[in-house]
Amino acid sequence: MQVHKRxxxxxxxxESGNLDPPLRDAVxxxxxxxxxxxISLCGNVDRADDLVQETMLRALANINSFQPGTNMSAWLFTxxxxxxxxxxxKRRREVEDTDGSYAETMKSQPEQEGRVELQxxxxxxxxxxxxxxxxxxxxxxxxxxxxxxxxICECAVGTIKSRVNRARNRLAELLSIESVDxxxxxxxxxxxxxxxxxx
Amino acid sequence: MKDRKPVSPISxxxxxxxxxxxDPGKASTHRPNLGRDIQAKIGQQLRAMYDDVVNQGIxxxxxxxxKRLDEDHQGHKD
Numbered sequence: 001m002q003v004h005k006r007x008x009x010x011x012x013x014x015e016s017g018n019l020d021p022p023l024r025d026a027v028x029x030x031x032x033x034x035x036x037x038x039i040s041l042c043g044n045v046d047r048a049d050d051l052v053q054e055t056m057l058r059a060l061a062n063i064n065s066f067q068p069g070t071n072m073s074a075w076l077f078t079x080x081x082x083x084x085x086x087x088x089x090k091r092r093r094e095v096e097d098t099d100g101s102y103a104e105t106m107k108s109q110p111e112q113e114g115r116v117e118l119q120x121x122x123x124x125x126x127x128x129x130x131x132x133x134x135x136x137x138x139x140x141x142x143x144x145x146x147x148x149x150x151x152i153c154e155c156a157v158g159t160i161k162s163r164v165n166r167a168r169n170r171l172a173e174l175l176s177i178e179s180v181d182x183x184x185x186x187x188x189x190x191x192x193x194x195x196x197x198x199x
Numbered sequence: 200m201k202d203r204k205p206v207s208p209i210s211x212x213x214x215x216x217x218x219x220x221x222d223p224g225k226a227s228t229h230r231p232n233l234g235r236d237i238q239a240k241i242g243q244q245l246r247a248m249y250d251d252v253v254n255q256g257i258x259x260x261x262x263x264x265x266k267r268l269d270e271d272h273q274g275h276k277d
Binding site for chain 2: 019024027028029031032033035036039040049052053056057060114117118121122125136137140141142168171172175176
C-alpha cells in the first residue's frame, strides 16, 4: 500500500526464492497458531496440516508481497483462509466430520481435568455456522482485534462483531442446555464412560 | 420459532418452562449473570481448545519442509 517497504533496503533486490532468514523464521514461528486455526476451520488434523503446508509454500513464494512492518501473522492467516475457502468449495461434502477431528486433537493430550467439558464445548462449537466459528476463533482465541479479523475475513468490522456475538450467544445456549444435563444421571454416566476410555 | 431453538435456560421462564418476556424496566444490553458466567467460560474453553494445538509446537514436517526449500534454493542459485 505505501511507505513501509522503503524501510527495508534489501527489498530493492527481491531475488525470488531467496529466503530471508528472519522472514523464514517468522513463517515457521506462526505454524502453531496456523494449525490451531486450520483445525478449527476444517476439523481434521491431517487436512489442517496439509493446509498449513500449502499456506507456507504460498507465503514463501509470495514473500515479496509481504510488507515488512505489517502483521505477518494476519497475512498468513489470510492466505490460509483463502486456500481453505477455495478448497472447501471443491470438497464440501467430505468436510463435515468435525466431531471426530476435534477428538483427534485430544488424543495426544495427557489426561486432564475438564476434559469431558472441553469435549462438549468442541461439539457445541462444531455446530456453529462456519463464518461465526471462524470469527469467534480469530477474536477469542487467536487474539486478533476486530479490525484484523475483518481484514482476514475480507468483511466489515461490524460484520465480524455481529458474527462473534451470534457465535457467543449460540454457544451459551448450547452449553447452558448441556449444563442442565450436568445434574442428571445421564451426564454422570457419560463422564464415567469417557473416563474409562482412557484408563 | 419453537422449532428454531430449544428453550434456553438463560432466558427467564415461568414454572412450566415457557419463556417469559424480560422485565422491560430491566432490559439492557447486558445479559443476565448466568449469561455472563457462561460467556466467561466460553472464552476460557475456546482458549483451552486452541492452546492444546498451539502447545504441540511446530511438528517436524514443517521444519523439514523449510529445510528442503532452503536446500532447493541453494541448489538453484548460480
